[in-house]
Amino acid sequence: MKSPWIFHLNTGSCNGCDIEIVAAFTPRYDLERFGCLLVGSPRHADVLLVTGPVTRQMLPRLIRVYEQIPEPKVVVAVGTCASSGSPFLGSEMVEGPVDRIIPVDAYIVGCPPRPEAIARGIIMAVMSKFR
Amino acid sequence: MDAAIAFLISPPAVLLISLLFEGIDRKIHARMQKRIGPPVTQPFYDLIKLFSKERIVPITASARVFETMPMIAAAVSLLGASILLSNILSGSSVIGDLILVMYLLAMSSVALMIGGSASGNPYGVVGFSRKMSMMIAYEIPMFIAIISVAFGSSPSLAINNIIRFQISLGLPLAASRPSMALAAATFLLCMPAAASVVPFDIPEAKTEIIYGFLIEYGGPYLALAKIAKAVSNFALTLLASAVFLYVPLLLGENVLLNLGISLSLCLIESLLIMFVTITVPRTVLARLKIGQAFKFYWMLPLILSISSIILSSVGL
Numbered sequence: 001m002k003s004p005w006i007f008h009l010n011t012g013s014c015n016g017c018d019i020e021i022v023a024a025f026t027p028r029y030d031l032e033r034f035g036c037l038l039v040g041s042p043r044h045a046d047v048l049l050v051t052g053p054v055t056r057q058m059l060p061r062l063i064r065v066y067e068q069i070p071e072p073k074v075v076v077a078v079g080t081c082a083s084s085g086s087p088f089l090g091s092e093m094v095e096g097p098v099d100r101i102i103p104v105d106a107y108i109v110g111c112p113p114r115p116e117a118i119a120r121g122i123i124m125a126v127m128s129k130f131r
Numbered sequence: 132m133d134a135a136i137a138f139l140i141s142p143p144a145v146l147l148i149s150l151l152f153e154g155i156d157r158k159i160h161a162r163m164q165k166r167i168g169p170p171v172t173q174p175f176y177d178l179i180k181l182f183s184k185e186r187i188v189p190i191t192a193s194a195r196v197f198e199t200m201p202m203i204a205a206a207v208s209l210l211g212a213s214i215l216l217s218n219i220l221s222g223s224s225v226i227g228d229l230i231l232v233m234y235l236l237a238m239s240s241v242a243l244m245i246g247g248s249a250s251g252n253p254y255g256v257v258g259f260s261r262k263m264s265m266m267i268a269y270e271i272p273m274f275i276a277i278i279s280v281a282f283g284s285s286p287s288l289a290i291n292n293i294i295r296f297q298i299s300l301g302l303p304l305a306a307s308r309p310s311m312a313l314a315a316a317t318f319l320l321c322m323p324a325a326a327s328v329v330p331f332d333i334p335e336a337k338t339e340i341i342y343g344f345l346i347e348y349g350g351p352y353l354a355l356a357k358i359a360k361a362v363s364n365f366a367l368t369l370l371a372s373a374v375f376l377y378v379p380l381l382l383g384e385n386v387l388l389n390l391g392i393s394l395s396l397c398l399i400e401s402l403l404i405m406f407v408t409i410t411v412p413r414t415v416l417a418r419l420k421i422g423q424a425f426k427f428y429w430m431l432p433l434i435l436s437i438s439s440i441i442l443s444s445v446g447l
């Protein structure tokens with residue numbers, strides 16, 4: 001697939017990962033050259049980027065956004081928080097990591113991961129799902 | 132070319148060229164931001180992907196309206212653009228005139244608006260009301276410009292008569308009289324709003340109301356909406372280049388008789404018009420508020436268009 005459109009959901013991230021996602025779209029890294037677009041509505045999206053450890057408040061919203069994305073779709077967990085829950089694992093307020101709630105196709109670790117890593121993760125997830 | 136053949140080959144040609152135009156626009160936009168940018172064929176990939184995705188109709192939407200409106204929008208704008216292209220191709224005005232083309236293009240955005248507001252999403256309704264005020268702002272000067280063309284070109288609204296009139300003058304319409312220059316300026320000023328790109332993308336403002344009336348559309352519906360938008364942008368640029376600035380006539384008889392060359396010159400010119408009126412504003416400017424946009428359109432273009440009508444009625 002040559003035009004993965006990306007929807008980004010923050011589930012209690014510290015904003016570090018979110019800034020790196022935006023950095024992946026800057027002229028230096030330019031994810032749009034692979035056809036990626038950052039879209040604002042889950043209805044338009046193919047790829048769901050989840051950042052953060054999924055707080056209790058965000059749990060129903062995460063499920064709802066996931067269900068709003070039309071099939072076929074890909075989920076990418078960005079950052080150590082989303083991948084494993086990392087420092088927040090076992091907390092009262094945290095329901096994560098993401099793969100306890102929705103199926104995840106790729107994990108990008110790092111706190112925060114570098115934009116190159118995010119680009120590679122998205123492309124690999126898309127390629128493995130749509131081949 | 133025979134009119135029937137011209138009308139048959141126009142719709143696919145329009146679809147192809149307008150998607151290519153959108154790709155070129157995105158590429159130039161990216162290059163201006165020092166990015167590499169998507170390939171020129173990216174809109175085709177987008178459409179193929181969107182058509183293969185699941186159809187979702189929200190439970191809050193009134194399904195019939197929500198489903199049919201994107202189809203109407205795409206069909207209507209395709210029809211408008213094909214009427215324009217087939218008129219240029221066939222060299223005879225059999226089907227439709229300027230008013231019909233303009234009406235069909237406006238109709239396509241109205242159809243999208245209605246479909247979006249039937250989605251039951253509050254952002255869709257906000258987008259609807261914003262698009263409504265924007266249309267009041269830019270459609271009026273735009274239509275006045277078109278009407279003053281009718282005054283200025285040996286009264287006629289048929290696209291081919293206007294082109295022939297330009298050939299008989301030996302000058303593009305915009306250079307023929309001051310009133311026509313004003314009309315052309317008005318039309319070009321209204322282009323960014325009609326194409327709803329930054330700074331006038333207020334009804335769709337991605338970072339503000341999340342595409343407005345397109346918010347609930349996904350998959351095939353979104354693809355149809357994208358087709359409607361790309362095609363009507365292309366039709367507007369082609370209209371501007373054929374009606375106001377028909378340049379092939381400057382290169383003499385031989386070029387005019389050769390349909391291929393004059394058409395490709397016309398297309399290159401519409402590409403230039405797209406660059407000036409769509410790509411550059413959307414790259415260098417920031418979004419206005421609805422009040423500012425309204426004020427802009429009811430100051431400069433409206434005054435220009437009204438003075439164009441007044442000038443052309445006194446024969447200037």
Ligand code: SF4
Nearest residue numbers: 014016079080081111
């Ligand atoms: S992985 Fe690090 S940067 Fe990303 S959300 Fe967690 S704490 Fe913040």
